[in-house]
Amino acid sequence: MRRKGGLVLGILLILVAVLLSACLPNAAAPEQQESGSASGAAAKGEAVLKLSWEEIVAAAKGSQVNLFMWGGDDGINRYIDEWVAPRVKEQYGITLKRYPMDASEFINKLLSEKQSGKHKGSMDVIWINGENFRNAKENGLLLGPIAPLLPNVQRYMDPERHDLKYDFGYPTEGYEVPWGRVQFVFAYDSAKVSDPPRTLEQLVEWVKKHPGKFTYPAPPDFTGSAFIRHVLIETAGGVEPFLKPFDERAMEPYGQAVWDVLNEMAPYLWRQGKSYPQSLAQLDQLYQNGEVWMTMGYDEARPSLRIAEGQFPPTTRTFVLEGGTLANSHYLAVPFNAPNPHGALTVINFLLSPEAQKKKMEQTYWGENMSLDLERLSPEDQEWVRRLDRGIATLPEEVLAKHRLPEIDGRYVEWLERKWLEKVGK
Amino acid sequence: MENNRAEKRFGWPWGVIPAALFFLVFFCGGLLQAIWFSFLPGGDGNRRIGWAYRELASPDFLHSLGVTVGMSALVALFSGVTGLAAAILLTRPARWRQKWYFLFQFPMALPHLLAAYLLSQMLWQSGWLSRLAYQLGWIEEMDQFPVLTQDEWGVGVLLAYAWKEIPFMILLLVPFLLRLQAQWEETARSLGASEGQTLRWVILPLFWPAWVGGMWIIFAFVLGAYEIPALMAGTFPGWVPVRAWQEYTMFGPERRAVAIAMNLVLLVVALLVGLLLLHLQRVWYGRGRRI
Numbered sequence: 219m220r221r222k223g224g225l226v227l228g229i230l231l232i233l234v235a236v237l238l239s240a241c242l243p244n245a246a247a248p249e250q251q252e253s254g255s256a257s258g259a260a261a262k263g264e265a266v267l268k269l270s271w272e273e274i275v276a277a278a279k280g281s282q283v284n285l286f287m288w289g290g291d292d293g294i295n296r297y298i299d300e301w302v303a304p305r306v307k308e309q310y311g312i313t314l315k316r317y318p319m320d321a322s323e324f325i326n327k328l329l330s331e332k333q334s335g336k337h338k339g340s341m342d343v344i345w346i347n348g349e350n351f352r353n354a355k356e357n358g359l360l361l362g363p364i365a366p367l368l369p370n371v372q373r374y375m376d377p378e379r380h381d382l383k384y385d386f387g388y389p390t391e392g393y394e395v396p397w398g399r400v401q402f403v404f405a406y407d408s409a410k411v412s413d414p415p416r417t418l419e420q421l422v423e424w425v426k427k428h429p430g431k432f433t434y435p436a437p438p439d440f441t442g443s444a445f446i447r448h449v450l451i452e453t454a455g456g457v458e459p460f461l462k463p464f465d466e467r468a469m470e471p472y473g474q475a476v477w478d479v480l481n482e483m484a485p486y487l488w489r490q491g492k493s494y495p496q497s498l499a500q501l502d503q504l505y506q507n508g509e510v511w512m513t514m515g516y517d518e519a520r521p522s523l524r525i526a527e528g529q530f531p532p533t534t535r536t537f538v539l540e541g542g543t544l545a546n547s548h549y550l551a552v553p554f555n556a557p558n559p560h561g562a563l564t565v566i567n568f569l570l571s572p573e574a575q576k577k578k579m580e581q582t583y584w585g586e587n588m589s590l591d592l593e594r595l596s597p598e599d600q601e602w603v604r605r606l607d608r609g610i611a612t613l614p615e616e617v618l619a620k621h622r623l624p625e626i627d628g629r630y631v632e633w634l635e636r637k638w639l640e641k642v643g644k
Numbered sequence: 645m646e647n648n649r650a651e652k653r654f655g656w657p658w659g660v661i662p663a664a665l666f667f668l669v670f671f672c673g674g675l676l677q678a679i680w681f682s683f684l685p686g687g688d689g690n691r692r693i694g695w696a697y698r699e700l701a702s703p704d705f706l707h708s709l710g711v712t713v714g715m716s717a718l719v720a721l722f723s724g725v726t727g728l729a730a731a732i733l734l735t736r737p738a739r740w741r742q743k744w745y746f747l748f749q750f751p752m753a754l755p756h757l758l759a760a761y762l763l764s765q766m767l768w769q770s771g772w773l774s775r776l777a778y779q780l781g782w783i784e785e786m787d788q789f790p791v792l793t794q795d796e797w798g799v800g801v802l803l804a805y806a807w808k809e810i811p812f813m814i815l816l817l818v819p820f821l822l823r824l825q826a827q828w829e830e831t832a833r834s835l836g837a838s839e840g841q842t843l844r845w846v847i848l849p850l851f852w853p854a855w856v857g858g859m860w861i862i863f864a865f866v867l868g869a870y871e872i873p874a875l876m877a878g879t880f881p882g883w884v885p886v887r888a889w890q891e892y893t894m895f896g897p898e899r900r901a902v903a904i905a906m907n908l909v910l911l912v913v914a915l916l917v918g919l920l921l922l923h924l925q926r927v928w929y930g931r932g933r934r935i
Contacts, residue, residue: 320893322893322894323893326892326893326897326900329897349894349896353896353897357897430787436879438890438894438895489791489794489878492796492878492879492880493794493795493796493878493879493880494879496794496874496875496879504770507768507770507771508770509768509769509770509786509787632894632895632896635894635895636895639704639880639882639887640704
């Protein structure tokens with residue numbers, strides 16, 4: 219009996235060893251994988267890029283498209299589910315399914331799929347920008363240059379536009395197309411704050427005068443990370459030094475100035491800076507409860523929306539810094555192993571139509587700025603945009619446009635995020 | 645005896661093969677891959693084999709590790725002791741159990757994430773309890789309410805875990821205690837043991853291993869769990885699972901090795917503590933299970 223048991227155990231171990239050796243080399247050698255990825259499904263994906271637009275739309279009919287996107291905003295989710303999905307069904311016969319997932323998470327998923335050689339994935343369209351796009355493109359996780367294929371990109375976007383060519387300073391090469399534009403704003407309760415700060419210096423002063431009434435989400439949270447980039451730009455006196463490629467040694471003195479200011483503020487922050495909200499949602503909650511008097515966010519229209527939903531006090535207003543606030547575009551892209559690239563392109567093109575972009579700009583769902591160029595729209599649409607009421611707390615377009623700064627290379631962002639824990643945590 | 649019967653029916657190993665295969669492939673396979681991945685050289689060839697671990701040898705990470713391990717042990721001990729006391733109380737007169745047992749089953753149905761969320765809504769300085777205290781005039785300003793979430797001492801984390809793990813201990817121990825009572829208490833009584841003697845010389849020695857085992861499960865779980873520290877713990881020094889998650893998702897793919905190395909460190913800690921407990925148990929058995 220015992221001997222037989224040993225035999226079976228031996229067989230089991232061999233089996234496991236075989237199984238492991240079958241999957242380990244793939245994980246070990248992602249570089250080799252990249253060069254030899256021209257197998258079946260991937261080839262099918264790349265073949266789409268050579269089709270005409272009519273062929274793509276025809277092939278997409280009756281298919282299902284899986285849209286993976288951050289799911290943390292109810293209005294955005296409803297825009298996709300209630301407005302976009304029924305229309306792509308009606309116009310193209312496409313069933314659109316939305317899967318809520320953080321971008322960093324699905325990029326990691328794609329990376330694992332790439333490493334294990336999985337050529338038929340589950341995502342057709344992904345919503346990304348910045349660091350995630352750079353990681354995706356550098357690791358070969360995207361289908362290819364899709365921008366030249368899409369009629370609405372050709373028709374409504376100026377080919378020389380900065381955000382069409384660069385995403386956080388990284389060249390897009392058409393691998394992703396802008397879906398919307400947002401700008402960072404600070405929000406405050408005008409019932410409690412009569413004269414909001416307009417520069418970083420004034421903000422520090424304000425924080426010292428009102429201990430416990432200001433904080434920011436702990437980086438690497440997206441919003442908290444954007445906040446410390448503003449500190450960087452303000453202390454450096456402009457965004458120019460950071461539009462160059464990243465160089466860690468040159469960065470040290472700039473970084474030191476940031477940590478100095480943040481550490482100077484820390485004792486006067488919420489919880490004396492011993493703890494920070496872990497997400498924007500938590501900061502918003504503190505603001506709603508009146509525990510802090512300011513919040514912030516990478517979306518100029520969000521505070522107005524929150525007022526309309528009854529979450530923020532109606533006396534909420536927004537401001538930008540005199541030196542400007544960061545603005546970025548966010549993008550749609552197709553993964554390398556999308557099961558339905560035809561449908562994916564069709565849906566993306568629809569999302570970039572004036573019809574869909576106008577609806578996105580209305581306060582009903584999202585309230586976010588268009589990614590289309592105003593001067594390329596029809597005169598009626600241009601008039602519509604000019605007359606649109608974007609809510610009481612949203613700054614007028616002229617003010618926003620005058621204070622718009624371009625985003626900086628993702629490597630600066632990662633560097634700041636990682637150092638923050640070390641330098642401000644002490 | 646029972647083993648013999650099973651052996652005759654299935655032949656020695658066949659019964660365990662499905663479970664063993666599953667374990668070997670998914671657990672051991674994943675583990676080996678993780679170990680492999682965490683040791684790989686990285687960067688553009690300028691980071692040698694094992695660089696991820698060398699990076700972890702910083703006072704910063706060791707501080708995090710210390711807090712994580714210490715807090716996990718504290719949560720396990722606290723839940724273990726409280727859970728044991730409650731379980732004994734619940735099983736002494738049988739009718740208490742009928743009345744209160746269901747109450748302790750309730751938290752088991754809620755996921756940790758929800759538990760942390762509800763508790764933070766309640767305990768924030770601008771939360772439900774603080775508002776209630778303010779309305780009742782116990783405090784003059786809402787920020788006089790004690791800081792109980794994301795606090796320096798981990799009170800919020802401890803409370804959130806206690807709310808989930810004490811019921812776990814109770815559910816683990818109560819059926820066991822009841823069986824022991826049914827089987828052993830009558831005998832002990834008829835041999836003239838008092839209540840206290842029965843508890844000390846019969847019940848406790850018999851279920852001590854299950855109790856310690858339960859605490860070890862909690863310890864190992866808390867060590868690796870993300871949700872509650874993410875929501876309830878202070879930002880600094882940052883629990884290891886939270887930091888691992890940040891490294892894995894936020895700082896670029898080449899940092900993933902660091903995240904996996906962090907998790908492997910936690911795994912080694914859990915394993916070492918488990919082995920230590922097993923050793924202690926053997927010694928204890930050797931001494932005749934005396935308490």
